[in-house]
Amino acid sequence: MTTHYLVLSALLFSIGGVGVLVRRNAIVVFMCVELMLNACNLAFVTFARQNGNLDGQIIAFFVMIVAAAEVVIGLAIIVTIFRTRRSASVDDASLLKY
Amino acid sequence: MGESITFWVLAVVSVTAALGLVFSRRAVYSALMLGVVMFSLAVLYAVQDAPFLAAVQIIVYTGAVMMLFLFVLMLVGVDSSDSLVETIRGQRFWAIVAGLAFAALLGLGIGNAVLSAPKGLATANQAGNVPSLAELIFTRHVFAFEVTSALLITAALGAMVLAHxxxxxxxxxxxxxxRARFVRFGQLGRNPGPLPGPGTYARHNAIDMPALLPDGSVSPLSVNRVVARYEAAEGTLPPEVERILQEEAVSERTNGQTARPLGEEDGK
Structure with a gap:
């Protein structure tokens, strides 16, 4: 059963990675990052059961806290960028390129 | 047996929802799909002897984080769909190839690993899942826990600073x-009063029905622009409203009064 959970986690992580590469809307890119974090948490919880101790669950808990903080700051940055550039597309924030 | 049924149902649901998250055009659908994934992961945690994490997953992710996402979506970009033009040629194709390759790599690694039967959390959870976790958090990981509180406070302050x-x-x-309204009225002839309401009760039951002027023609001011845009995309907009909105758009473009936000289409 452990293998099944790990494969599911790997699949979700890869789908999230593809989403980050493919999508342009900054908010959707952000959601894909969240999906990747969730996939990692599933792997941590699975390993906690595999190894018979709670360390995996603890680190999954800390990952959730960091993800919550990250969402708050990331969305605040997206709102700020939207306010100045009137667009939430990651392609439009390209001033550093030139 | 029960666990494997739960697993297979939720695995299919969550992978489908994850694909929907990546490939749906509208950002709101993506957000809802993400909610489905998070919820099924919460159930999977519960199945794997992690009831505390399942509760936290639902409260923090499907509760707080999803709310935040939807809130920002409503604030920022509900009607901004992704452009289909590729900035880098072949980016989409190669991204999908890379994703498949990465999944295959991970799958091979997992397949090669030799795993014994899972030890299970029966001994670790002997005092209950929450007390055991609490004991670990407040003894062995107490420093990380304290740092986390600093992190959360910093994040809250940072969000306030950024959003202010x-x-x-x-x-x-x-x-x-x-005063400004009446100056506009004098110079441009814009209506200084409030916008007329839609013809909801006059002819129809929906907010997209335009109100009628005394001479029986349609009042374009009474149509909500966002609703009209959605309906135009789906082809259910009443033809007279569509004609009037198009005329309006043309006259706005010729007058040079476009209120289009900067960098939306004319950037590239």
Whole structure:
């Protein structure tokens, strides 16, 4: 059963990675990052059961806290960028390129 | 047996929802799909002897984080769908190839690993899942826990600093606003009063029905622009409203009064 959970986690992580590469809307890119974090948490919880101790669950808990903080700051940055550039597309924030 | 049924159902649901998250055009659908994934992961945690994490997953992710996402979506980009033009040629194709390759790599690694039967959490959870976790968090990981609280406070402060905007001019009073409205009326002939309501109760039950003017023609001011845009995309907009909105758009473009936000289409 452990293998099944790990494969599911790997699949979700890869789908999230593809989403980050493919999508342009900054908010959707952000959601894909969240999906990747969730996939990692599933792997941590699975390993906690595999190894018979709670360390995996603890680190999954800390990952959730960091993800919550990250969402708050990331969305605040997206709102700020939207306010100045009137667009939430990651392609439009390209001033550093030139 | 029960666990494997739960697993297979939720695995199919969550992978489908994850694909929907990546490939749906509208950002709101993506957000809902993400909610489905998070919820099924919460159930999977519960199945794997992690009831505390399942509860936290639902409260923090499907509760707080999803709310935040939807809130920002409503604030920022509900009607901004992704452009299909590729900035880098072949990016989409190669991204999908890379994703498949990465999944295959991970799958091979997992397949090669030799795993014994899972030890299970029966001994570790002997005192209950929450007390055991609490004991670990407040003894062995107490420093990380303290640092986390600092992190959360910093994040809250940072969000406030980022979202705050200093007002550079005094707030216009009602008097100022009213004056500006009548100046517009005098110079451009814009209606100084409030917009007419839609013809909801007059002819139909929906908010997209335009109100009728005394001579029986349609009042374009009464149509909500966002609703009209959605309906135009789906082809259910009443033809007279569509004609009027198109005329309006043409006249706006020729007058050079476009209120289009900067960098939306004319950037590239």
């Amino acid at each position: 905007r200093e007002r550079s001019e005094p707030k216009p009073t009602q008097k100022d606003l009213s």
